[in-house]
Amino acid sequence: MTGSNHTDKLNRREFLAGAAAAAAFTVVRPSAVRSSEANSTLELGLLGCGGRGQWIVPLFEKHGKYKFVACADYYPDRADQVGEKCRIDASRRYTTLSGYRKLLDDRLDAVVIETPPYFHPEQAAAAVEAGKHVYLAKPIAVDVPGCKTIAEAGRKATAKKLAFLVDFQTRANRFYREAARRIHAGELGRLVCGDARYPCGVMDKKPPGTPEDRLRAWYNYRAFSGDFIVEQSIHALDVATWFLNDAPQSAAGAGGSKGLRLYGDDWDHFNLIYRFPKEFVLSFYSVQMAHGAPNEIVCRIYGSQGTVHSDYFSGVSITGPKPWEGAKFTDLYESGTVVNIGEFYEAVTSGRFDNPTVAPSVRSNLTAILGRMAAYKGEPVTWDELMRSEERLEADLKGLKS
Numbered sequence: 001m002t003g004s005n006h007t008d009k010l011n012r013r014e015f016l017a018g019a020a021a022a023a024a025f026t027v028v029r030p031s032a033v034r035s036s037e038a039n040s041t042l043e044l045g046l047l048g049c050g051g052r053g054q055w056i057v058p059l060f061e062k063h064g065k066y067k068f069v070a071c072a073d074y075y076p077d078r079a080d081q082v083g084e085k086c087r088i089d090a091s092r093r094y095t096t097l098s099g100y101r102k103l104l105d106d107r108l109d110a111v112v113i114e115t116p117p118y119f120h121p122e123q124a125a126a127a128v129e130a131g132k133h134v135y136l137a138k139p140i141a142v143d144v145p146g147c148k149t150i151a152e153a154g155r156k157a158t159a160k161k162l163a164f165l166v167d168f169q170t171r172a173n174r175f176y177r178e179a180a181r182r183i184h185a186g187e188l189g190r191l192v193c194g195d196a197r198y199p200c201g202v203m204d205k206k207p208p209g210t211p212e213d214r215l216r217a218w219y220n221y222r223a224f225s226g227d228f229i230v231e232q233s234i235h236a237l238d239v240a241t242w243f244l245n246d247a248p249q250s251a252a253g254a255g256g257s258k259g260l261r262l263y264g265d266d267w268d269h270f271n272l273i274y275r276f277p278k279e280f281v282l283s284f285y286s287v288q289m290a291h292g293a294p295n296e297i298v299c300r301i302y303g304s305q306g307t308v309h310s311d312y313f314s315g316v317s318i319t320g321p322k323p324w325e326g327a328k329f330t331d332l333y334e335s336g337t338v339v340n341i342g343e344f345y346e347a348v349t350s351g352r353f354d355n356p357t358v359a360p361s362v363r364s365n366l367t368a369i370l371g372r373m374a375a376y377k378g379e380p381v382t383w384d385e386l387m388r389s390e391e392r393l394e395a396d397l398k399g400l401k402s
Contacts, residue, residue, distance in 0.1 A: 070092040118395050121153075135167065179243070184245055196236040199296065230372060250274070252374050
């Protein structure tokens, strides 16, 4: 993966100042962007034709203003599945680990990145350099250097008048947005403490037999996934940092692998305490591969004048002196993605390149890595210590076709 030295020495205060500065945006005439006039069809390339990639393709197509013209995946069968479904010419279906480079050399407007997180920084940065708009799956990276690469790619995208959107579904939901607005407006009073959690059941049991099988099961390997606190649990931590509108000062906790996971080097549980400014404390836990685990992604924030209750799978509301009924919903995985797809199109065609999803995505990704680091070390880790980390997770790519 590529990296950037631009933010290597940033402390917490400087990082957050930079995130705030990212709120500035540039507006240009839509005609200044090739094939991006309002009501025009955007030509897309898909990087990553696995489960999520194949799932998201129809949502882009249902929007009506997108057309997939190229795709890339390590596995030829997956590239062909998407290629046949989208009627992509065989010459524009790219394979092997380096196939993404050929796709980025192709003539298209934007790239949708649905590959394992390990590859996100290199591929997203290369896409911006190639002049493509970027629609990126979460998480953005597996380590601190990767997060800094994405932060820099987001800044470059804005400078080059390119859209760069990170696909978190909760932040696209209008009821979550309203809850965040009310919290930031002070309707919960002084924020005291909170809790967040993400328990998850068994995902698979069969160990991979070859390097190519291991890549298919990437979410069990920390270098590919960032460990599951980064790859999956980030949903809960993203809501917490969004509601608090801040990054933690430190984290402490524990976790481990106690036999729930049958293979791979990811842990199977994390239990953490995050400390935020103004003495706010967030307790967090997550577990994966647990038989009978409930299906929930919860974040609650307790204030002196009320409590916000949120769950990805059931809804969001506020109780207390200023109650808010909010809403109940069960389709956030799809509905949030649909909103993001629509807003990505609007950003490209209207020339709005402030790219507001990048900075909060970097913040929540770093928050997840902070928790992982503290649990691995078994001792508290501060945000400033995190930002000084130069550790890179290196995936084992031996036996794979380059």
